Amino acid sequence: MKAPTPNTLLARGLIVLLMALTLLPFLSMLSAALAPQGTYPNGLQWPADPQWSNFVKAFEVAKMDQLLLSSALIVLGVVPIAVLIATMAGYGLAKLTSQKYKWLYLIFVFGLTLPFEAVITPLYYEVRALGLLNTRFAIILPLIGLYMPFGVYWMRAHFLSVPHDLTEAAQLDGATRWKEFVLVQVPLARPAIMSLTILLFLWTWNQFLLPVVLVQDPMQRTMAGALGAFQGQWGTDVPLLCAGSLLILLPTVLLFLIFQRQFVAALMQGAVKG
Amino acid sequence: MAGLTLRSVYKNYGEVPVIKGVDLDIDHGEFVVFVGPSGCGKSTLLRMIAGLEDISGGEVSIGDRVVNDVEPRDRGVAMVFQSYALYPHMSVYDNVGFGLKLAGTPKDVRDKKIRDAAKVLQMEHLLDRRPAQLSGGQRQRVAIGRAIVRQPDVFLFDEPLSNLDAALRVDMRMELSRLHHDLNATMIYVTHDQVEAMTLADTIVVLRAGRVEQAGTPLSLYDDPDNLFVAGSIRPRMLGRPLSVWEPAPCPANPLTVFALSPTARRKPTLPLTGSRHAMATMQSTPPMWLSRWAATA
Numbered sequence A: 001m002k003a004p005t006p007n008t009l010l011a012r013g014l015i016v017l018l019m020a021l022t023l024l025p026f027l028s029m030l031s032a033a034l035a036p037q038g039t040y041p042n043g044l045q046w047p048a049d050p051q052w053s054n055f056v057k058a059f060e061v062a063k064m065d066q067l068l069l070s071s072a073l074i075v076l077g078v079v080p081i082a083v084l085i086a087t088m089a090g091y092g093l094a095k096l097t098s099q100k101y102k103w104l105y106l107i108f109v110f111g112l113t114l115p116f117e118a119v120i121t122p123l124y125y126e127v128r129a130l131g132l133l134n135t136r137f138a139i140i141l142p143l144i145g146l147y148m149p150f151g152v153y154w155m156r157a158h159f160l161s162v163p164h165d166l167t168e169a170a171q172l173d174g175a176t177r178w179k180e181f182v183l184v185q186v187p188l189a190r191p192a193i194m195s196l197t198i199l200l201f202l203w204t205w206n207q208f209l210l211p212v213v214l215v216q217d218p219m220q221r222t223m224a225g226a227l228g229a230f231q232g233q234w235g236t237d238v239p240l241l242c243a244g245s246l247l248i249l250l251p252t253v254l255l256f257l258i259f260q261r262q263f264v265a266a267l268m269q270g271a272v273k274g
Numbered sequence B: 001m002a003g004l005t006l007r008s009v010y011k012n013y014g015e016v017p018v019i020k021g022v023d024l025d026i027d028h029g030e031f032v033v034f035v036g037p038s039g040c041g042k043s044t045l046l047r048m049i050a051g052l053e054d055i056s057g058g059e060v061s062i063g064d065r066v067v068n069d070v071e072p073r074d075r076g077v078a079m080v081f082q083s084y085a086l087y088p089h090m091s092v093y094d095n096v097g098f099g100l101k102l103a104g105t106p107k108d109v110r111d112k113k114i115r116d117a118a119k120v121l122q123m124e125h126l127l128d129r130r131p132a133q134l135s136g137g138q139r140q141r142v143a144i145g146r147a148i149v150r151q152p153d154v155f156l157f158d159e160p161l162s163n164l165d166a167a168l169r170v171d172m173r174m175e176l177s178r179l180h181h182d183l184n185a186t187m188i189y190v191t192h193d194q195v196e197a198m199t200l201a202d203t204i205v206v207l208r209a210g211r212v213e214q215a216g217t218p219l220s221l222y223d224d225p226d227n228l229f230v231a232g233s234i235r236p237r238m239l240g241r242p243l244s245v246w247e248p249a250p251c252p253a254n255p256l257t258v259f260a261l262s263p264t265a266r267r268k269p270t271l272p273l274t275g276s277r278h279a280m281a282t283m284q285s286t287p288p289m290w291l292s293r294w295a296a297t298a
Ligand SMILES: Nc1ncnc2c1ncn2[C@@H]1O[C@H](COP(=O)(O)OP(=O)(O)OP(=O)(O)O)[C@@H](O)[C@H]1O
Pocket: B013, B016, B018, B036, B037, B038, B039, B040, B041, B042, B043, B044, B045
């Protein structure tokens, strides 16, 4: 084995430093979450007597079980439909659109330039007009729409990379467009669909702005959105707040640990293509 | 039974004419080879017959049916792409059986047909593999297998052997010739390789810039080319071009010659014994059955 050069040592040192910087706030939160209730922990020292019961309390007062369910319902309402539509639209724009209608795609690209925050006010009035305010649909329907520019862009990029002669071979084999899409294109698009699903899941789970603006009842929000209400209610009880925040983080972390590879692949794909 | 008729067929890409009035009559069971320089429109013509390109003018008929507006899947044609175009996510078995599955063929019938095709193409041991796990020549055979299981009326080949090494090309050429004989189907074949053209074809069609320059049997084109262009396409040696290793040369003394490769060739070779050494080189391994039969009659 070769001895590491000073450069690699430096690089490793920097990585360790970065990791420490990233983890530190979470460790600080953990130490604060374990402090006795009613105290004002500075988050820099490990409490002498860790109060693990704070987590149980936070779970109960924030009604985490209901929040989990609500988040899950929203994710289930958004992600499959958004992925399905984005996949079909991406295929259509990549493979079925003649030169004359190429500009349709530009509309989606334009959508990419609009930040969520820019449309939140009109969205509020629209959702109200639809009578959906304070329901989970107020989060689900706008999110599906707001994800379309990215989702369509993502899937179209993938379908463009599929050789055209596969389409032609399928046609000569007797496939209709639908059959070709379902039996040839979708199986080949699995990695792209997988990564899109993961990204949309993360964005939906961590969605904060939309739930806070469009839904009053915390129990109808996403977990991250509910955190807003939790903070308003328990803002003075720092240990409890920290315990609650950590609990809300937990599902994404667990999911990340399970799907680590796919996450990394998804992000790498973005790096190469984007 | 399906012959093929092209009646003053035109193709324009935007303003650019690519096929400029092609008339062709192809009989059922004929093996037709398109030759011509790069960019003359061979692939385009083939794709128009398959239905993968719109027809700008004229008529294409398969059998008695005008197919200008018929979808590729309803034309009864199968195509072998130069790039093979195998479905990467399916096993060889599923690749070959995909068309049958779409047609709703019952599973046991399908299975039998796939295994028969695999046997003919000597790829029974490959059925469980993915395309990525195959060599170029094996992929080639899968692509051909995919075409033959559906028993189409018309086969289209776009330079199917161009990615193979010389030895394998000779093998595959023989296999194709045998298939043509066994299946009794119409085949249209695009190639740059004049030996391939001479050995496989019943009819050679020489294309030039979107027009048919001359069409006829290999021998008639060789003996009696209409012009220098045709002569150059069929026997470049005569025009002082570099001698191709595969110069075709029939040789009565040696039955393993190029014209003998066409199962329908009945005519006795009349040409001088040039280049028989090269012709020898093109044929190795044992000659197929019909070849010996031909040798007996020659
Ligand atoms: N999509 C297209 N748009 C415009 N022109 C095209 C298109 N496809 C092909 N062409 C043109 O049509 C002509 C014929 O192309 P084609 O692919 O049929 O040639 P070919 O005879 O098969 O050549 P090769 O032997 O190199 O494969 C070429 O000049 C090509 O530039």
